Amino acid sequence: MMAPIKPLSRRTRLLLSGLLLGHLLAVVLPPLSFQTRGPLGTSPSIASLFAWFEPYSQCLYIDRGYAFFAPNPGPSHLVQAAITDSYGERLEIMFPDRTVQWPRLSYHRHFMLTEFLEEIYQPPGPPPELNELDPAESQYWLGARARYERIRQSYIEHLRHMYPGRQVEVRRVEHLIPEILEFQQRPIELTDDSLYRPMLDLPVVLEFDAENLPAVEDASANGRVGESAERKFQADMQAFRSVQASDSESVSGEAR
Amino acid sequence: MTLGSKVTQWFGGYVDAWDRFWFQPCLPYTVCILRLVVGIMLLYSHVVLAANLTVFLGETAWISNEAAQQLHDGSFGFSDWGWSYLWMIDSPWLLQLHHGMTILVTASFAVGLLTRLTGPLTWFLQLMYLHRMTGALFGFDQIVTYTAMYLMLAPCGSWLSVDAKLRKYFAARRSESGLLRWLLPDASPSVGANIASRLLQLHLCVIYLFGGLAKARGQSWWDGTAMWLSVGIYEYQSVDMTWLANYPRIFTGMTHFTLFWEVFYCALIWPRKTRPFMLLGAVILHGGIAMFLGMITFGVMMIAANGIFVSPEWIGHFWDQRAFQEAEKSEPAQLGKE
Structure with missing residues (x-):
């Protein structure tokens, strides 16, 4: 015969609810923080909230972004x-x-x-x-x-x-x-x-690349994105070859 | 009815729903099957690691003990709370001894031997490996660790386990000892099984939602070429699928299915009418990853984790009719039926 189940007291349920909510926030906030990151940093509201849960998330290794093959599968x-x-x-x-x-x-x-x-x-x-x-x-x-x-x-x-x-x-x-x-x-x-x-x-090198700027503008206007990308690739390859020369x-x- | 009592009634409805969602006892069949799968997968992972132990752990590993610690301790200006005592073990024989013990504990968990103890220990040991092996981890390590973490909250060794045999063997002594009853729990409905299931279910929803949203930021997931890009990565390839390039309707269809399935998983996995289709989607998606993208362990583990949405009552009917009926007779009102 199986033991009868004692229902949880209200106090226990309240305590458990608090812990569960805390844990769920620690699960949700890391990927949210990852997705709300931009050139200016992470969204301040998310960053402030996540700061409270970060140690716990990191300890349990639940501080992941889950961005598998995202935003695009790459090389x-x-x-x-x-x-x-x-x-x-x-x-x-x-x-x-x-x-x-x-x-x-x-x-x-x-x-x-x-x-x-x-x-x-x-x-x-x-x-x-x-x-x-x-x-x-x-x-x-x-x-x-x-x-x-x-x-x-x-x-x-x-x-x-x-x-x-x-x-x-x-x-x-x-x-x-x-x-x-x-x-x-x-x-x-x-x-x-x-x-x-x-x-x-x-x-x-932090320099204004005047040569590439018109190409980018052209790209948006005429859809010639390939040109600037190709030029950059050629420049990379040239740089690589010059370094390769000294093996x-x-x-x-x-x-x- | 006054406005105050209406608000109280409305709020009370939410409290009841919350209580039902989290604290209604449920049968442990699903978590027991999941323990078996997680235990075997973790065991496999540790056995594979055993063959390359000093390649990934110790002072001469790809990432040495010192370097691994520095990734976490702020040596480069950024620190985190990840910590592992494995950073301090340089001796190869001590590492082997530790690893042997880890395999033993994990095997015990897999077969359901003293699961109340080996469950938390398995998870803790795995966590120590994760914080030591920074840089060599992937999705498989995440999902297997999360599942082990939630399973330790449930009586996941009460069925399909050595504990179940021991429970019968020590039946007389168990009825008099609270410690033995805790150590060898019966396969009856419990709040622990429900909480563990709910936490894993919600964690899966978070994983897929953010996985989908992250993909939605990429052009290739919208123009449909992401699946081509995925099969075009040689390092992932286990079966050559580049022939898909000649069938744009197929690979773009697969891309759109993946994106929408992931984004809407968190909503469509809950209603009973859509759940079977979402689970079928999980089998197709992760089965594909396992077979064609070289991540067999990850694919298998994700399919297994999705199994947490399979009702334990259904498993009871399907697998062990007699045990289910026994449980139903003893606790007819608390089977966790919604």
Whole structure:
């Protein structure tokens, strides 16, 4: 025979209701705070409310944004490592690699690690002008850059442990998704070389880009968005090639 | 009737509805099945981790102990309240010993052995791993941890478990000991089962609502190309679905279905008439993610979590008619029927 259920007293129900409401707020506010973030920061009303629940949310790991594949599914970010032994023999490996990391869960964790390096990436800097314009932002930049460098260095140290006595350099690589219209006309393998793009670790220059401005205006007027994007891509590639000319410089620039 | 009494009556109606929603005892069948799935998924996750333990934990991991701690402790100017004692364990053999214990506890939870103790312990250990493994986590880790967190509030080891066998074995002593009754609860309706179910249900609604709203900010979820972009990410791919590029009506339809299903889940999962369709949608969506986008663990766990919307009475009828009838006879008025 099962035990009879004692109904909860009013006081218990009241107490439990308070706790439940508090917990639900701690569940709702993190993604709300994430979505109400803009160029001016998080909406002050949400930020003030979330401040009360943030420690609890963070402790329980419920401080997530749930923005899966959002706002748009984008390219993936990989880590390429160059491992050189004392004879100068060079081994290049890319992470994640589903032929090496197995089962899929292990592969996916490696994939998340390479995406994490992209997520926390902060270019070298800050530009000297920023320190005068916004010292707090400049300080944030320094912290974010230090975090990126620390994690990148940790990846290098892990690989050095895996390959003792060898020199390790790493760089980030972006794996692009083929454009749908191009793919329909000329299907290519998703692993085609043209879809991999090394990501440069270059400082950001805070300068008014007069050359690009008309292109943006044109884009809104004539729908020629592709032109400015193409020019930017060509400029990136030119910058990349000039750094590549000194070969390992680009890689060691990341690895330092 | 005066205005005051009308307001009191109106307010009283809300209080009653709130009480019914949260505090009406319900059968634990759904949470027991969910315990089995969550336990197995967590066990699998820990076993996979065991094969790569020092790759993800310890001083020589991808993210070393020191670096992992620095991500949380303010070393770079931003800190949070995430904390893990695993930041301090450098010794590989100690990590292995700890991990062995974690696997043992999680396996006990999965089979429903001393679930009142192994439930909270499983969740706590998992939480420690999460705060240590920052950077290597994804949706699977979130949903499996949240489900374990809510399950520990319910008598989720009272059915399909070793505890249920022990309850029968210690039946005589159990009737005299409050501690044994707490440790080995029977599969009767309880407020704990209801609260755990409601919390997980609402958490799922929040996940899908914000998942949908975040997608709604992206152009590709409106022009329909998001599904193409998803299958075009090689790193996610487990089955080559790029042939979809030749069928724009199909992949754009899949995109629109995903967006609208996620946004409206929080409303349409509650009415009984729309619930089966929303659950079917969950199976299709997450089944697709599991089979084609390489996230088998995430897909399976999301489908299982959606199972929290399946009524325990229905499971009772479907699975264990006799146990259900027994419970119905003993507590006819408190079965949590709405």
